[in-house]
Amino acid sequence: MLENRRVLLLTDGHLGVFTSKTATCILRYRPQDVVAVLDRSHVGRDPADIVGVGRGIPIVGSVAEAMRYQPRSLLIGIAPAGGGLPDDWRQFIRAAIEHGLDIISGLHLMLADDPQLGPLARRHGVTIHDVRRPPDGIPLGANIARTLPCKRILTVGADCAIGKMLVAVELAEALIRRGRDARFIATGQTGIMISGYGIAIDRVISDFVPGAVELMLVENQHREALIIEGQGCLIEPAYSGVTLGLMHGSAPHGMIFCHQPSRKHLRHHPEVPILPLREFIELSERVMAPLFPSRVVGIALNCVDLSDAAARDAVARAEAETGLPATDVIRFGPDRLAEAVEAIL
Amino acid sequence: MLENRRVLLLTDGHLGVFTSKTATCILRYRPQDVVAVLDRSHVGRDPADIVGVGRGIPIVGSVAEAMRYQPRSLLIGIAPAGGGLPDDWRQFIRAAIEHGLDIISGLHLMLADDPQLGPLARRHGVTIHDVRRPPDGIPLGANIARTLPCKRILTVGADCAIGKMLVAVELAEALIRRGRDARFIATGQTGIMISGYGIAIDRVISDFVPGAVELMLVENQHREALIIEGQGCLIEPAYSGVTLGLMHGSAPHGMIFCHQPSRKHLRHHPEVPILPLREFIELSERVMAPLFPSRVVGIALNCVDLSDAAARDAVARAEAETGLPATDVIRFGPDRLAEAVEAIL
Numbered sequence: 255m256l257e258n259r260r261v262l263l264l265t266d267g268h269l270g271v272f273t274s275k276t277a278t279c280i281l282r283y284r285p286q287d288v289v290a291v292l293d294r295s296h297v298g299r300d301p302a303d304i305v306g307v308g309r310g311i312p313i314v315g316s317v318a319e320a321m322r323y324q325p326r327s328l329l330i331g332i333a334p335a336g337g338g339l340p341d342d343w344r345q346f347i348r349a350a351i352e353h354g355l356d357i358i359s360g361l362h363l364m365l366a367d368d369p370q371l372g373p374l375a376r377r378h379g380v381t382i383h384d385v386r387r388p389p390d391g392i393p394l395g396a397n398i399a400r401t402l403p404c405k406r407i408l409t410v411g412a413d414c415a416i417g418k419m420l421v422a423v424e425l426a427e428a429l430i431r432r433g434r435d436a437r438f439i440a441t442g443q444t445g446i447m448i449s450g451y452g453i454a455i456d457r458v459i460s461d462f463v464p465g466a467v468e469l470m471l472v473e474n475q476h477r478e479a480l481i482i483e484g485q486g487c488l489i490e491p492a493y494s495g496v497t498l499g500l501m502h503g504s505a506p507h508g509m510i511f512c513h514q515p516s517r518k519h520l521r522h523h524p525e526v527p528i529l530p531l532r533e534f535i536e537l538s539e540r541v542m543a544p545l546f547p548s549r550v551v552g553i554a555l556n557c558v559d560l561s562d563a564a565a566r567d568a569v570a571r572a573e574a575e576t577g578l579p580a581t582d583v584i585r586f587g588p589d590r591l592a593e594a595v596e597a598i599l
Numbered sequence: 600m601l602e603n604r605r606v607l608l609l610t611d612g613h614l615g616v617f618t619s620k621t622a623t624c625i626l627r628y629r630p631q632d633v634v635a636v637l638d639r640s641h642v643g644r645d646p647a648d649i650v651g652v653g654r655g656i657p658i659v660g661s662v663a664e665a666m667r668y669q670p671r672s673l674l675i676g677i678a679p680a681g682g683g684l685p686d687d688w689r690q691f692i693r694a695a696i697e698h699g700l701d702i703i704s705g706l707h708l709m710l711a712d713d714p715q716l717g718p719l720a721r722r723h724g725v726t727i728h729d730v731r732r733p734p735d736g737i738p739l740g741a742n743i744a745r746t747l748p749c750k751r752i753l754t755v756g757a758d759c760a761i762g763k764m765l766v767a768v769e770l771a772e773a774l775i776r777r778g779r780d781a782r783f784i785a786t787g788q789t790g791i792m793i794s795g796y797g798i799a800i801d802r803v804i805s806d807f808v809p810g811a812v813e814l815m816l817v818e819n820q821h822r823e824a825l826i827i828e829g830q831g832c833l834i835e836p837a838y839s840g841v842t843l844g845l846m847h848g849s850a851p852h853g854m855i856f857c858h859q860p861s862r863k864h865l866r867h868h869p870e871v872p873i874l875p876l877r878e879f880i881e882l883s884e885r886v887m888a889p890l891f892p893s894r895v896v897g898i899a900l901n902c903v904d905l906s907d908a909a910a911r912d913a914v915a916r917a918e919a920e921t922g923l924p925a926t927d928v929i930r931f932g933p934d935r936l937a938e939a940v941e942a943i944l
Contacts, residue, residue: 336739337806362806394681397836397868460808460841461682461707461801488843489889491742495844496805502839523742529889541886544834544874 255358255385255450256280256287262317262325262355264346265293268332269313271305271558272415272521276360276444277331281308283423283448289323290314291331292346306558317349327356333443335492335522337362337386344371351375357382360443362457385443386454388466395464399505400546402475405599408504409484409554410538411512412528413520414493417556417583418484418512419445421591424583425510426481428592434599435478439470441500445483456485456496463496464503471504479599482506488537491523501542508551508598509542510591511535511578515568516559531575552594553580600703600730600795601625601632607662607670607700609691610638613677614658616650616903617760617866621705621789622676626653628768628793634668635659636676637691651903662694672701678788680837680867682707682731689716696720702727705788707802730788731799733811740809744850745891747820750944753849754829754899755883756857757873758865759838762901762928763829763857764790766936769928770855771826773937779944780823784815786845790828801830801841808841809848816849824944827851833882836868846887853896853943854887855936856880856923860913861904876920897939898925 263281265274269291281288281301290312291301297315301308314320317328328350334340339347339361347357347365351374359365359382366372366382375382399406407425409418422438423445429436438445440452453466467482474480482504486493501509513531520526529537535550542548553572557565565582572580581590608626610619614636626633626646635657636646642660646653659665662673673695679685684692684706692702692710696719704710704727711717711727720727744751752770754763767783768790774781783790785797798811812827819825827849831838846854858876865871874882880895887893898917902910910927917925926935 362804395837397870456804456806458805459707459801460803460805460844461838463805463840464837488886491847491890492740492809493806494847495808495840495842497840498833498843499805499840502836525742526890537885537889540882541833544882545836545871 255447256284259287259358260324260326261288261329262320262327262350263288263291263329263331264343265291265331266343266346267293267295269293269296269301269304274332275415276333278305278307279420279444279448280329280331281305281311285311289325290320292317292320317346317353321353325355327358329358329447330361333360339363347371348374351378351380354378354380356380358385358447359383360385360447360454362386385446386457388453388458392458392462392469393465394462395468395503397545398468399471399503402471404471404475404477405479406471406482406504406506407479407508407510407595408482408501408506409510409512410501411484411487412534413487413517414490415521416512416514416517417554421510421512421554421583422481422483423448424588425591425595428588429479429481429595432592432596434596437474437477437480439474439480439482441467441483441485455500456493460495463499467500467503479595484512488541489526489529490520491526498541502545505546506548508595509538509548510552510554511538511550512554512556514556531572535576550578551598552591553578554591555580555582557582557585600792601629604632604703605669605671606633606674607665607672607695608633608636608674608676609688610636610676611688611691612638612640614638614641614646614649619677620760621678623650623652624764624789624793625674625676626650626656630656634670635665637662637665662691662698666698670700672703674703674792675706678705684708692716693719696723696725699723699725701725703730703792704728705730705792705799707731730791731802733798733803737803737807737814738810739807740813740848742890743813744816744848747816749816749820749822750824751816751827751849751851752824752853752855752940753827753846753851754855754857755846756829756832757879758832758862759835760866761857761859761862762899766855766857766899766928767826767828768793769933770936770940773933774824774826774940777937777941779941782819782822782825784819784825784827786812786828786830800845801838805840808844812845812848824940829857833886834871834874835865836871843886847890850891851893853940854883854893855897855899856883856895857899857901859901876917880921895923896943897936898923899936900925900927902927902930
């Protein structure tokens with residue numbers, strides 16, 4: 255999806271590991287497709303010094319300034335809760351369209367349907383790609399994933415924005431390096447942008463979430479292993495239903511439980527304490543049990559805010575507490591998890 | 600919503616307790632608004648002999664034949680899984696529009712947007728009411744139900760089409776008879792048709808299901824008790840996500856667990872056995888526990904296919920097994936449940 259797009263990445267004021275999840279993942283997995291970042295709060299700095307990836311990509315303060323890097327598209331680099339557009343971002347999108355750039359957006363808000371932006375894009379002959387728009391004709395869930403020949407691995411987690419997409423990408427790549435016929439299956443806008451394939455299930459009408467998942471699994475059933483991007487979490491007040499629909503639609507043989515050791519309460523709901531690790535794993539297996547005997551087979555810890563020593567400690571503690579292999583896929587690599595998955599292939 | 604509509608109820612070939620859930624509930628709760636039923640398989644019979652309600656309402660075989668009863672609207676009396684339109688029903692809808700009737704539909708398919716039916720309705724000056732169409736501006740769930748002053752009761756269940764809506768209606772009416780300021784909160788198309796208020800949450804974009812529920816609860820927070828219509832069930836492959844989103848959005852003080860004693864497997868998924876009653880109740884409380892201490896406070900059994908003696912047995916067994924009050928609200932009345940709810944008001 256991003257090949258040859260020469261992306262200008264819009265994060266204005268939001269560039270950060272958790273505040274611009276989309277942008278950070280694009281910088282991590284598609285740096286070759288990004289020509290510049292637009293963020294007035296960080297002009298002249300290096301993205302790698304802020305989010306750890308994207309070394310050497312220039313940060314600029316306006317679309318006009320970015321044009322020297324010959325961008326061909328503007329990509330909205332945040333995915334705010336609720337999926338709306340920050341008020342002052344319209345100016346950037348308008349400017350990009352007027353400079354002839356295509357727009358790539360993962361917002362809930364469909365920019366192509368916007369009464370100003372849609373016509374403006376048509377007048378300038380540019381395309382607005384609303385990545386979150388679901389395809390037509392999604393069927394009801396039919397409980398068919400369990401009948402497919404492929405092995406299915408789903409990342410689940412203790413919260414939103416904790417690493418479920420990243421872990422799935424890293425795990426799929428590790429399995430491919432190990433000679434396995436694995437594929438990452440994106441279920442959210444950023445995963446779709448990175449991989450060029452998928453359905454943003456949180457945008458699907460609620461009755462059809464498992465059907466959307468099944469559609470993708472059926473299309474890829476000939477693969478040895480599908481590594482499915484998880485969404486939300488089972489105790490997230492806003493997203494728990496999407497999470498359960500995805501779990502039931504996936505019928506995963508194995509789940510990878512994603513956590514951040516320092517996180518004690520939900521990111522968007524500080525009033526909700528995160529369950530103890532073993533209890534959360536047991537809950538995940540419990541809600542699957544009536545439909546498919548899914549087991550958590552590994553733990554992925556997001557230790558971005560810990561020292562190396564503290565991260566090693568956290569991994570060791572998670573392994574001792576659960577008896578499962580654990581790692582931080584960025585810091586220590588995904589091999590522990592790839593081995594755990596290979597054991598059930 | 601149905602007052603003075605003089606409804607012609609379309610069930611062609613589907614009239615039955617479980618096969619025309621919408622029609623049966625309309626006949627039960629709004630018989631005064633129904634002038635005739637259109638069902639070619641049952642012309643001349645009495646609805647009460649087929650579904651136990653609607654005594655004396657004529658069943659006819661065509662729209663033309665129905666006109667002698669002076670209908671003002673055609674109501675689509677089924678809610679098929681997936682919400683599509685049976686192929687040969689378009690003729691009835693076209694005929695109704697051509698006879699000047701408004702259309703009331705709870706299908707997922709939005710009839711007003713249909714390229715044939717929409718323009719036809721406009722030409723004939725009639726209105727198509729797509730009851731399942733959600734309102735604009737539904738917010739993300741904010742975990743706020745728990746902060747509202749009203750007591751919240753949610754019907755949950757062992758399967759789809761097992762009585763969750765009916766139990767909620769009966770319970771709300773019983774509480775009102777007992778002098779309580781209670782209100783039924785509809786979350787599905789039939790409940791909305793009956794009560795004239797509500798949002799069909801299974802039609803809402805998945806990310807916004809809890810927000811849709813919260814919207815209704817906030818609007819009615821001044822009531823003493825809100826009796827919320829449940830949807831789907833926690834182990835239904837197609838609908839479990841809607842169920843969990845509704846549960847978390849409702850933060851119910853009490854849940855009424857709905858079951859049909861004779862049902863051993865899911866209606867739409869015979870490969871899925873229904874959990875034992877106590878285990879299912881425990882699962883329902885377990886998924887709520889991280890967000891709100893919701894307890895199942897009563898059991899509602901749908902004994903439509905049992906003799907009186909067998910129904911009494913089933914109620915006694917459910918009470919013995921769970922230690923909770925149980926009843927069949929249609930056969931034995933809702934008072935046992937109303938008492939259980941009053942105990943937590």
